[in-house]
Amino acid sequence: MSSTAYFSTQVDANEDEGLVLNWDKELKPDTLYITALEIGTGPDAADNIGLMPIELYRNATYVTSSVDSELLNTGDMLTLSIELAANTSDEAMTFDIQTRIPEGLSIENDSHMGTLDGQMLSWQVTQAANSEIQNIILVLNTAEQVMSKTLSFDVAHTVNSASLTETVGPVMLEGIPVALINGNSSVNVSAEEQTVVSLSATDSTAPNADDVLTYSWAHVSGPAITIDDTTAVDINVTLPDVDANSSAVVELTVSNGTKTATVATATIAITAKVVTPDPEPTSDSSGGAMGLSVLLLGLLGIRRRSQKSSS
Missing domain, CATH: 2.60.40.10 (Immunoglobulins)
Structure with missing residues (x-):
């Protein structure tokens, strides 16, 4: 056993003094340890105050x-x-x-x-x-x-x-990074063709305070789209001209250099514009002559790409 006692340089009579006892012996369960501490007023009188008995008991380990x-x-x-x-x-x-x-x-x-x-x-x-x-x-x-x-x-x-x-x-x-697009692991967005959709990975999280995240955006399915910067936190997605309503899927991967997050996905529903045809022309008949009717087929409900391109 070793012990160290710290005292003030001067103590008045009947004044309490703190004592620190350092015990470096391993204690066995359900065992009583007995020792004593000699206390004195100085190096030349190390025991003139008296002997202080000490008992230590460690409970049984249940x-x-x-x-x-x-x-x-x-x-x-x-x-x-x-x-x-x-x-x-x-x-x-x-x-x-x-x-x-x-x-x-x-x-x-x-x-x-x-x-x-x-x-x-x-x-x-x-x-x-x-x-x-x-x-x-x-x-x-x-x-x-x-x-x-x-x-x-x-x-x-x-x-x-x-x-x-x-x-x-x-x-x-x-921990692991968490990829989030617009604050969610899976998000659905709707927009018309030939427009721009903004997506953000700002809410993605890193497991450690000093981590630096990298971002990777990828188009995985659907009609061709254009992503302005596939490694940016925030991106703009330009949607194409489509013949009918369709969907494009974009995935986000986030990494802290050690671990890579489960991908987040954005599903973009692309709405095709509906083109209204010009009104059908009419012909008047006079003088008993037989009027001619011209049947225009395929105008109503059929899109005219020339009009879409110029709109």
Whole structure:
């Protein structure tokens, strides 16, 4: 054992003085440690004040917690194992255990079907007399935690009126970029042919504060369109002249240089303009002559490309 005591240079009679004791000996479960500290007024009188006895007791270890990984990526499963010690006594033991589920994680599987209240998960487990070790296995899904984060678990338990909290971790979770077009992972836009549509990736997110995102836009289906800059945050899409209503699909990919996000998509519904034909000419008849009727076919409902090009 080693100890260090810090005192003021001068202390008045009956004045309290703080004492810091550093203990560097490993403590075994359910073990009492006894030592003493000599206190004096100076290097030449190291023990003239007296001897201060010290007792340290470490409770028995009834619960031991661990995680199966120290480094995760978004989408990985994380398993928290809570081992309940064997009950070697002739009486049953009741374990009350709690831990808080970090924000962004969800329960994939819980071997002991605990009670979830908000983010707090609780179990009450009865360990029969003279029974073997039990293990609570909690599997957590990280798919919704897209930002990088340091995870830890405070596992609190009460057994036989003895309470203890241990911290498990840290676990480093590396997030992923998220691609968003106009604020959504999938967006539908409608516009007339030969017009310009604006799309924005401004709301896309990076998992780390110091990440620099790169952007890649691509036309993946539908009639030919023109994207003004396929690597810009915000783009303008020029729609073509079409013969009938149709759709074009644009995909956005976002990367932080290490990971690439799931693509976001924009579906652009292109509306063809309807061209109204000129009024049908009429002929008058006189003098008993037989009038001639001219039947004009194909004008109504048929588009005239010459008129569209000039409009």
